[in-house]
Amino acid sequence: MRIPASTYRLQITRDFDLDQAAAQIGRLRSLGADWLYLSPVLQSTEGSDHGYDVVDPTRIDPARGGREAFDRLCRAAHEAGMGVIVDVVPNHQGVAEPRQNPWWWALLQEGRGSRYAEAFDVDWEAFDGKLMIPVLGDDTGDGGAPLPGRAEQALADLAVRVDDGEPVLAYWDNLYPLAEGTYTLDDSGRVTADAGTVHDRQHYRLVNWRLGDAALNYRRFFTVSTLAGVRVEDAEVLEQSHTEIRRWFDEGLVDGLRIDHPDGLRDPGRYLQELQTMTGGAYVVIEKILEPGEKLPPQWLENGWTAGTTGYDALGTVDRLFVDPAGAYPLTTLDAALRQGSSAPGTGEGNWARMIHGTKRAVVDGALHAEVERLAREAADEPALADFTHEQVVDGLSEILANFDVYRTYLPQGAGHLQGALERAVAARPDLAAVVTALGPVLGTGSEEADLSPAARRFQQTSGMVMAKGVEDAAFYRYPRLSSLTEVGGDPSVFSLTPEQVHDEMARRLLEEPLAMTTLSTHDTKRSESVRARITVLSEAAEDWASTVTYVEKQAAAAGVASLPDRILTNLVLQALAGAWPIDRDRAVDYALKAAREAQTATAWVDGSESFEGQLTRLVEAVLGEPSVRAAFEGFARRLEGPGYSNALAQKLVQLTMPGVPDVYQGSEQWAPALVDPDNRRPVDHVGIARRLEALDARRDDPAVPRAHSVPPVDDSGDAKLLLTARALRLRRDRPELFTGYEPLRAEGRAAQHLFAFDRGGAITLVTRLPLGLARAGGWGETSVTLPEGTWIDELTGGRFQGTTEVADLLDLLPVALLRPA
Structure with a gap:
């Protein structure tokens, strides 16, 4: 297995295609990146910017450059001494435009007899053996909410016609194939049958779009009906869906894979085993979210099926190192006061455990109810459930899912x-004790892997959906006590970690998963690392932040903008604005509206409130443009910049030098204050960054360079972070022998708690934590740290040190240092 020293993630799109990515190889090599890390490149839905909606897994997306461009990029990377890792999507395919997906098109046309019938996870026994397609608008069905199995009453918008030489069923711009023998053509080649009659004879049934949540018989990606689950547990499906991926390794083009959403697979462990055989034992990391204290199945790591996760667990550890525990009480008090003053539904619960139980239960009763219904159908023949009604089984399954941790x-x-989930479900709903207890063995308690029932396997595929939609996409937007902690894979009830706890975790990572990826920003993070670094400062200025939120609301009211009925959302949005300040109006409004719709308290993606969204927009516009409101906010936001930059440099250096394989998300080598997608997928000025790095390198021995980019003064250019990223990545790549161990270094003196330091076996990292508290204490004073024997050179400033050294001297130019032996 070839192992990367580091990776650099590039988002490949129509506007930044594979050839343009190849043009960055020299720059990224100069930055110090060891491998290119590419977003999905297989053919996706036309116009897709993310690539996770693959429609043809057998070819590289022509819109992203096509096969020849991909091969050129991989060979150019190898010629430059770099490896290539590619993001792949085994769990689902895009079906928004059926004709673009040849597998889905054939399935719709041929039904259960299709060669692709086994490719998609369809419950053919439900709904008269027809595949339900939730696409019809609210002008159809029974008052816009048709019931499962009931024929829609208003299908006048359906038509049958010949399109591009092929008879199709058309619903506005949506086209669907017609099965052989279900239509007739006249002498002019036109379909003569009535559209409704033709529709009734197909292998699929078009139903109201709302039925996707209530009753659906194919597995989706979470709640996205345009992403259909794929059955890679079937050997033929695995082979067919991985022909292009296999070619990459057969031809020596690709060195590793990042696996998207393995939790959605029927048997992720087996899939990872198959990948190792297919790729010849390549480096594979998985997008797996681990809750605090949770670990991967040990056999996955011991047997080399995966090197570990993509790093959300590392992100959560690093972030909490820079959170001041003293901020927990005042920020919790602010949160409670805002909840008391809110009138929107869902804003009253401030206890995290109770909140996520409620949001998860809402998801299983609503957006994911179809998946629970399918689970109940799959378990229907289990003898242990013979005495319970279908409704009781659905209720029991829903409560268990809502109690999963x-x-x-x-x-x-x-x-x-x-x-544990079974016990919590019984405690929460004693009336369900009998059915929950009966469900235990059905879902796998006491069973070996080989003996698991079909329901137990499907339950494992379903629980992750509930966590993702109930926690990440709902509760995270309702719990902004300190919003930098509501990040993918994180538990915001864990407020901070002590340096000793972080040291222990670093040592564990080195021992148990030394090749796992580490990260601070991804295409999925709710806020970029730079934004979180500033928001984290609120833990050191919690009382001032509480006063600022109240004062901004007061000034906004004076300007004619009333307080939102969801004042929790006000806190969330203001934290985002402070973290990304300065920010333009469109980016700020787009973020606020997305956050509000995800929170689902006063508006939502479906049936949202135009009046509330208008009020929220006016609040954001007032903060940005109304002089009195902006003045109330901007002064505090500016106060966060200096300590926020200090945190940004510190967390970056820790991530780049800690045990694991560090990933740099495109553009995050500079400040990059991005918010949730698509804001974090904005174009990156790669040429400009390269020029700045060249200028920094040309003045490598000039002490004025780090001094000019010290903190404070604030460095708006981001050159300090660029300098740090390049020097750390180069050292990891060129001197790997310096990164083989882990030993904590501890300072002595009154400000010792503000230094976090460790020795990786020759490379020493020293960073400032809690910079506001350090400033209040009067700085480092006589705080010192004893370095290992020998002379040490700071890669960032060129300073030389040995023995017991005052921290003020070590960190006189920057709030961080990276030492190597002279």
């Missing part, structure tokens, strides 16, 4: 998580 059990290893 991890994304997925990997039975039998995860039996403890399942047992």
Whole structure:
């Protein structure tokens, strides 16, 4: 297995295609990146910017450059001494435009007899053996909400016609194939049958779009009906869906894979085993979210099926190192006061455990109810459930899912998580005790992996959906006590970690998963690392922040903008604006509206409130443009910049030098104050960054360079972070022998708690933590740290040090240092 020293993530799109990515190889090599890390490149839905909606897994997307461009990029990377890792999507395919997906088109046309019938996860026994397609608008069905199995009453918008030489069923711009023998053509080649009659004879049934949540018989990606689940547990499906991926390794083009959403697979462990055989033992990391204290199944790491996760767990550890625990009480008090003053539904609950139980239960009763119904159908023949009605089984399954504390059990290893969910479900709903207890063995308690029932396997695929939609996409937007903690894979009830706790975790990572990826920003993070670094400062200025929120609301009211009925959302949005300040109006409004719709308290993606969204927009516009409101906010936001930059440099250096394989998300080598997608997928000025790095390198020995970019003064250019990223990546790549161990270094003196330091076996990292508290204490004073024997050179400033050294001297130009032996 070839192992990267580091990776650099590039988002490949129509506007930044594979050839343009190849043009960056020299720059990224100069930055110090060891491998290119590419977003999905297989053919996706036309116009897709993210690539996770693959429509043809057998070819490289022509819109992203096509096969020849991909091959050129991989060979150019190898010629430059770089490896290539590619993001792949085994769990689902895009079906928004059926004709673009040849597998889905054939399935719709041929039904259960299609060669692709086994490719998609369809429950053919439900709904008269027809595949339900939730696409019809609210002008159809029974008052816009048709019931499962009831024929829609208003299908006048359906038409049958010949399109591009092929007879199709058309619903506005949506085209669907016609099965052989279900239509007739006249002498002029036109379809003569009535559209409704033709529709009734197909292998699919078009139903109201709302039925996707209530009753659906194919597995989706979470709640996205245009992403259909794929059955890679079937050997033929695996082979067909991975022909292009296999070619990459057969031809020596690709060195590793990043696996998207393995929790959605029927048997992720087996899939990872198959990948190792297919790729010849390549480096594979998985987008797996681990809750605090949770670990991957040990056999996955021991047997080399995966090197570990993509790093959300590392992100959560690093972030909490820079949170001041003293901020917990005042920020919790502010949160409680705002909840008391809110009138919107769902804003009253401030206890995290109770909140996520409620949001998860809402998801299983609403957006994911179809998935629970399918689970109940799959378990219907289990003898243990013979005495219970279908409704009781659905209720029991829903309550168990709402009480899950991890994304997925990997039975039998995860039996403890399942047992805990069963016990919590009984405690929450004693009336369901009998059915929940009966469901335990059905779902896998006491079973070996080979003996798991179909329902137990599907339950494991479903629990992650509930966590993702109920926690990440709902509760995270309702719990902004300190919003930098509501990040993918994080538990915001864990407010901070002590340096000793972080040291222990670093040592564990080195021992148990030394090749796992580490990260601070991804295409999925709710806020970029730079934004979180500033928001984290609120833990050191919590009382001032509480006063600022109240004062901004007061000034906004005076300007004619009333307080939102969801004042929790006000706190969330103001924290985002402070973290990304200065920010333009469109970016700020787009973020605020997305946050509000995800929170689902006063508006939503479906049936949202125009009046509330207008009020929220006016609040954002007032903060940005109304002089009195902006003045109330901007002064505090500016105060966060200096300590926020200090945090940004510190967390970046820790991530780049800690145990694991560091990933740099495109553009995050500079400040890059981005918010949630698509804001974090904005174009990156790669040429400009390269020029700035060249200028920094040309003045490598000039002490004025780090001094000019010290903190404070604030460095708006981001050159300090660029300098740090390049020097750290180069050292990891060129001197790997310096990164083989882990030993904490501890300072002595009154400000010792503000230094976090460790020795990786020759490379020493020293960073400032809690910079506001350090400034209040009068700085480092006589705080010192004893370095290992020998002379040490700071890669960032060129300073030389040995023995017991005052921290003020070590960090006189920058709030961080990276030492190597002279």
